[in-house]
Amino acid sequence: MWGALLRRGGRGAGGLRRLASSGPPWSQVVSEAEKIVGYPTSFMSLRCLLSDELSNIAMQVRKLVGTKHPLLDTARGFVYDSRNNLQMRGLVVLLISKAAGPSTAELSFQHNMVSGIYSSQRSLAEITELIHTAFLVHRGIVNIGELKSCDGPLKDMQFGNKMAVLSGDFLLANACTSLAQLQNTKVVELISSAIGDLVQGIYYENSKSSEENCLTDDIGISTWKEQVYLSHSALLAKSCQAAMELAKHSAEIQDMAFQYGRHMSMSHKLHSDLQPFIKECSSDTLSFSLNSAPVVLHQEFLGREAWIKQIREAQGKGNIMDYKKLREAIKAGKGVTSAIDLCRCHGNRALAALERFPPSEARAALANIVCAVTRFP
Template sequence: MYANTIFKIWRSIPVTIFLRKSKSFQTQRTICTSMQNKFYFNNVNQAENKVAVNQKTDWNKTMSEAEKIVGYPTSFLSLRWLLSDEIANVALHLRKLVGSNHPLLKTAKSIIYNGRNTQAFGLIVLLISKAAGHLNAKPVEEDKAAGVLHSQRALAEVIEMIRISNLIHKGLVNINTDESLSVESSELNNMTFGNKIALLCGDYLLSNSCTELASLRNQDLVFLISSAVRDLCQAEFVACRDNQNFPIPSIPPEDRTGYALKEWTLLNVYGAGSLLGKSCQGTLQLAGHSKEIQAEGYKFGKHLALAWQASLDLGLCINKDKEILHNLCAAPIMFHVEHDPSILIELDKGLESVENVDYLKVLEIIAAGPGIGLTKELIKEHSQKAMEVLNVFKESDARKALSNIIVAIGDF
């Protein structure tokens, strides 16, 4: 039971670096969000998108149909790891945190169920693998049920494990030794214990993903995915941060033109775009495709990840969700900062802690500015770029599933 509960924790993690500040660790908690804002495409794969455009696409249904195309649900990609004694023990210890405020419980809950299947990186890797096909592969290397290579399936597992390990690592809390004196000992013990579980569980999943990646015996692929892990770590150093490492917009330069797009893109290419892009590139490399096709795979993954993140950002602002505090560098806010830097007066309250920010007031200011509209355009732009890449591949169920996912990302 406990292993079955924890195994869904793995489905979204990237590696993080723990920053020392004063005498404490400084990390970033999980950002749990919901999908928003339907958008439409013109003149791009019109035949494939006709149904998706004319009907409200259900995200979970889209993902379920996509899973059928590759032959099995993504949630079972690494079941053999997640049923291990180590993870069972972690799940047992996790029970001790029930009733505490530790964000690791929130991380687990959001991964297990948040109303949507959002752990889709591995599924996207499998779909693009099937859409592209493979060249000169020996029959023994092919997973005939899924229509992909065994090595491609292993890569999909690795990517999901890396993504999940990162989210778990982000569940650590920065315990400031100077402030801890005013905290009840039981609460402090819970925070310390939760940090240990998050650190060890994330490390365990990450180390397993590294072992699996090395077992593929492909030096170029190892270098590629390692560089994506490096980018995930570097994402923790982009933008100003509060005392829990949540991002805060920086002061824009005197010439603010392009400030928002540059800062937001940098943060999110490091945070997600690089991992998905290089995963798609890597799976095409395993299939023997040319450098040109591999480059197209990278572009597809990067633009899809950026469209996805922009949609998440928009959803937080439209729903007036307090989780926006964990991402004050969301696209609508960044666009508004570029338009009117005076909003930084309100956001500067978050330099010590984002919890100090009156998020409802901030979102009211955002709603009256151009940030919402510009974010919708941003979603459309990256979605169209991802859709255009699909033209490289011949028409198939896998390609159609990918186009449906792109459309579904914009659904409320």
């Protein structure tokens, strides 16, 4: 189904190239894009992260050193995370703002622009990052009932949960305050609805966490895409649209920005889901989500009964999953190649949305980001 779009070669309208099998690595793509928007986006939420309130929380989080509380990994990611790049969403908002430029209705306000981006759009990029970071912190809440002795003392893990709730709420409150200061009703509505989408998507993820080893009958790739849109794509898509609204662009340009954010983030999630199946794994026990895209597609091709049989064959004594055995079974099927096709399909749709924007360094950087998340060995 996805092959027809992926086989289209050559260049699209306006000189945009279709997906290539080679190109600069992710870190280089991000570094070059940051130069285009004017400053490293790794400092985008620094004003909030270095506030007195959050600095006090950071000091308290040091008490978790020596435990396995996930809040520690999230905190480390604020400083450096070259693999996932926590600031990717804000960077995309800035790039698409610069790619669109000022609208005819806003030409008289170009003095408010720095490096081709309005100050309100830069504020929006920071808000997007704060919201994303707040939910990352909230995801670091652990289920106390499932802890093992090696995870750390119970009182420390409970303390970590309190810190995750408080610091996540603090970031979200700051984001909402900054959002109100933009004084744009439609932008407030868009970002507020994105927060609602995130809550709904994460609720779904948490409800499935206890069923990691037993997929429900109604799980399919269409359901997977609906849930990934809520938990991963809605915030970026609506932030891109909101950036166009702040510059008073037309409804058509707003929709194209939305489509780029949606399809690029879907490609990003698919690329992430595929990593356990396309990388050489040094550990035989490397686990992966049974609700990831390659697994869901594998189940659809295989059929429910055959899938349950494979699950049972991969479970050893005590129902402990042999992920190496299950991974090899999935790689032997069609799920992995279909997920790669789907990733590139969303990538091509993101590139198609960019064709409505005039050629520029910013548009080329947005295209490079798509190529980086749709390239596989």
